Amino acid sequence: MNVSALEEYGLRCAVRLAQARQNPDKNSLSAPEIAELEGLSVEYVSKFMLHLKRAGLVNASRGVNGGFSLAREPSEVSLASVFEALGGKRKSSEEFCSSYAGRSESCVRLDGCSIRPFWKILSGYIDEFTREMTLQDLLKGEQETLLKTEEIARRNVDQIREQIRAERLGKQVT
Amino acid sequence: MNVSALEEYGLRCAVRLAQARQNPDKNSLSAPEIAELEGLSVEYVSKFMLHLKRAGLVNASRGVNGGFSLAREPSEVSLASVFEALGGKRKSSEEFCSSYAGRSESCVRLDGCSIRPFWKILSGYIDEFTREMTLQDLLKGEQETLLKTEEIARRNVDQIREQIRAERLGKQVT
DNA sequence: TTGAATCCAGACAAAAAAGTATTGTTTCTC
DNA sequence: GAGAAACAATACTTTTTTGTCTGGATTCAA
Structure with a gap:
């Protein structure tokens, strides 16, 4: 966990690109630049970036003034999509059990x-969280992040209540 | 994630012991028994169990009728304490950054x-969740788990609101 | 057209996590 | 007391994750 x-x-790199996109002069960053900014090796x-590019989240251009740029609006890029692009997919409930x-x-406890x-x-909460949050949200700063967070958390409570209700009805039928 | x-x-094994504790005749389980129940190797x-024992969550007795038993009431054993005993401690915010x-x-983004x-x-939500949930809660079944979950989630929303408020005040002072 | 800067791709190495094997110690039963 | 059944401890192997290295291919600019 x-x-x-x-x-x-991966998320940090994506956020850097989202920031760069807001820069009118130069909305792309090269791998060496990102590496420098994040204190990571260029190779790493x-x-x-290769993963992000393959997933279509990022555009790449080669050559002396090349680099990477975000393919979509930061508000259109969920954190979940970034994580998925990086290959670290979260296990679903079924995958988990198997x-x-x-x-x-199969699992003894099915x-x-x-x-x-x-x-x-x-x-479910983690999934919801990463699906709803976008790069744009992260750029806005802590206060805005908190507000969005509250919204997601509130909705989460509603969902749980819904589940409880559904479960109760199911029980009564049986 | x-x-x-x-x-x-580790949690499954702990739950088995919590179940066993409710059995009046025999409230302990041996490693081979647990292994059989869970479909795992005895060595594993x-x-x-060794970890759980060292953390004081479990009592062990050797010999032909030996085995493991939960050292405390299931309602007194939080999932967080089980995870911690197993050695898979979650990183705090500071540990994370470093x-x-x-x-x-240190992290470039401090x-x-x-x-x-x-x-x-x-x-924070995950921590709250694992700290509040106990083995007893898991034993009660899905419906009860959901109810407890709703309680935790609701409190979580309150905490976030509190943070937002605190942040706002902080901002105003500055 | 040559060279420098960049992306592209996969192999490789190191570290961590997951899982097994082995050897020993304790306890009970006969 | 001998043997079986269990816990105790640690070393070992395998797999996954993390991170590096190397050898291209492409683009731009002088």
Whole structure:
């Protein structure tokens, strides 16, 4: 349940590009520039950028004045899409169960699992969070980030309430 | 941002012990028994249990009728304490920044970081979640888990609002 | 047209996490 | 007391993640 290096560094690079985009003179950054800004090696940064490019999030141009630029508006780039582009896809509930099946064919706990509901809620919140947040949101500063966060958290509570209601109805029918 | 094997399997083993505790005849389980129940190797389970024991969460007894039993009431064992015992401690905000410093001495973004507030909120929610949830909660079933979840989520919203308010006041003073 | 700066791609190396194997110690039962 | 069943501890192997290195290919400018 920790942030991976991929997620952290990749997101930082994306944010740099989002910032650069707001610069009227020069809205692209080269790998060496990003590396310098972030204190990372050029090779490492290049690796991230390649992934982002393949996913269509970033445009690249070669040559002496080349570099990378964000392909879309920062407000149109969710953090989830960045993470996905980087290859560090989060496991869905099903993938999760099958990947932690231990030695058995499928998870021993498929019915009556007491842990899954817990992970599911937590995981759902994280997904919601990363899907709703965009590069633009991050650029706006802490105060704005907090406001957006509150909105997401509030909606999350509503969703949980909805689930509780649904569960209750299901119970009554049975 | 994925659950580690340590967290998943370790928690499962702890839940098994919490279940066993409710059994009046036999409130302990041996490593082979847990391994069988969870579809894991005995050696692997033993490794988890050793950690849980060292952290004082679990009592162990050797010999032919030996095994492990939960040292406290399931309602007194938070998921956070289980995870911590297993060694997979979550990074605090400070640890986080220093561990992803790249090649520099400290993180390049220490002031005016646009990403930290985001991770901080998300991380705070996860921490809150794992601290509040206990083994007892997991045993109660999905419906109860959801109710507790809603409570935590609601409190989370309040905390965010509090932060927003504090931030606003801070801004005004400056 | 030559060279420098850049992206592109995959192989490679190092470190961490996941999982196994081995050897020993304790406890119970017969 | 001997043997079986269990925990204890650590070393070892495998896999995944993290990060580097190397050898291109493309573009621009002098």
